[in-house]
Structures are given as structure tokens and as C-alpha cells.
Amino acid sequence: MSHVVIIAGAPSKRSRLTGLTDYSTRTLSKAGISVEVIQVADLPAEDLVKARFDSPAVQDALSIVEAADAVIVATPVYKASYSGVLKLFLDLLPQEGLRGKVALPLVIGGSIAHLLAMDYALKPVLAALGGRHILGGVYAVDQAIERSEAGAFTLAADITSRLDRALEELILTLDKHGITIH
Template sequence: MPKVVIVTGSPNAGSRLNGISGYVEKSLQSRGWHVDVLPVVSLPAEDLILTRWDSPAITKANLLVEEADAVIIASPVYKASYSGVLKTYLDLLPQKGLEGKIVLPLFIGGTISHLLAIDYALKPVLSALYARHISQGVYAVDSQVQRTEQSQFVLDEDLTKRLDAAIGQFAEATLLFTGQAEPLLS
């Protein structure tokens, strides 16, 4: 089955973004896929800021991406773009670090006004890293993800429908491009 890595770019461990990425992770695991989660904030800040290409932590993170069939890039939106911590990590991926990968962007922001951040901020970087196919991303607003008293997340119905559709397209593209799709019966 396909291997996927979810690269999360939130600097906040309690971010609503975790509700979205957790939902996607569970959905892919229910399909039998192997899913690794790479919270960029867990990487040593000094390695990220000082661009330590040969750092053991960065090397290990890059190996996760290299070995994955597909990559999910998840980030909160700050100042009409993805997070700075995510940018520092993407800068440490090899020039062709996403070559041959299917990529699904997932963003969350305070308002709908940053809806195009995926298209105008992230997609050019993904293309520069040689992503093979960038799936239709999902942009959510904070109000669509509620945090419970037990620190769990509840996603609203519209968001789960859009995520389910995006996951389906992402899964189909991944299976197709990796040669793991089952042949259609005639």
C-alpha cells in the first residue's frame, strides 16, 4: 500500500490544523495506507534556521519525504502565506525533493480572505521542488474546526465533505501514478 507523509507546519501544538491533519491521517489509515506525520516544529529550531542540511534530524525528515509515495503539506495561514517554520523546512528539502510525488495541500486560516494562499504562496514552491501532481487543496477557516474540552477536534460537515472529496482524488492520483491502481474491469 502507498506510503504518505503529512508535513504539518503549525508552530502551535494545539492548532486546529491538527484536527484536519488527524482526520486525513485516519481516513488514509482506514484504507490501509502507511502514514507518517512530520510536525516541522519538532525539528531542532537551530537546524532549521541555520539551514543545517546534514543535521541528523533534517536528514531523517527528508528520508521520510523521499520514501513516501505522496506528501500532504498542512499549514496555518499567516500573512497570506504558509507558516515560517514550514518555509524553513521546505528550504531544506533537496532541489528535487518532491520529484514524482503527489501532493495534497491543507490550509487553515482565520477568514476566507486567504483562500488563495495555496495557489499563490504554496504551489509555486511545490512546483520548484518538482512535485509531480498537486491535488486540489482544501482551505478551512478556524470556525469549521471546534476544540472540545477533552482537547479533541470536531470538524463541521461542509469541511468533512470537502476533505473526503480531496482525499478521494489524492488517493486515486497516488494509486495511479505509483502503479498501484487496480485495473478496471471491462
């Protein structure tokens, strides 16, 4: 069975980014793919900031990434780049920590003006980590994801459509590379 890890780089689970990651988890699970989510903000902050590779929580998270066939890297955009929380975690990955893995970036920002942050900030880092199968990704604006009082998220139709296409591409890429789906 294929195994995907979602690295969620939002500083809070209340972030609208969670709408994208929850939708991705449900969609991939329905396709028979095992999914795990690493909420980077839930890792011990001091371990991340001080790059404590021997931290049990950090080691567990790195092991999850190592065991995955594909990685979805999800982040909000702050100051025209991916989040600092995500940066701290990516800095802990081995030099070729994404080698042989399919990578799908998911990015959310306050406006369409930050669209290129995915191509000019995040994708180069994924490539530097050995990623060679980096898919196009999905960029969403905050306004396209509604959060209810109960904390549930509703995605605009254009976002679900683009996300469905990106996840289908992820599944097809895994299949193309001989990684079992069911």
C-alpha cells in the same frame, strides 16, 4: 503499500490545523495507506533556522519525505502566506524533493480572505520542488474546526466532505500512477 507523509507546518499541535491532519491520517489509514506525520515545530529550531543539513533530526525528516509516494503539506496562513516554520523545512528539501510525488495542500486561515494563499503562495513552491501532481487542496477557516477542552478536534460537515473528496482524489491519483494501495 502506499506511503503518505504529512508535513504539518503549524507552530503548535494545539493548532486547529491538527484537526485536518488527524482526520487525514485516520481516513488514509482506514484505506490501507501507511501515514507518517512530520511535525516541523518538533524539529530542532536552530537546525531549521541555520539550515543544518547534517542534523540527524533533519536528515530523518528528509528521508521520510524522500520515501513517500505522496506528501500532504499542511499549514496555517499567516500574513497571506504559509507558515515560517513550514518555509524553513521546505527550504531544506532538495531542489526536486517532490519529483514523482503526489502533493495535496491543506491550509487553514482565520477567514476566507486568505483562500488564495494556497494557490499563490504554497502551490508555486511545491511546483518549484518538482511537484507535478499537485492536487486542488482544501482550505478551511478556523471557525469550522472546534477544539475541545481535552484537545480533540471536531470538523464541520462541509470540511469533512471536502477533505473526503480531496483524500479520495489522492488515493485515485496514487492508484492511477501504479502505486499500490493495499
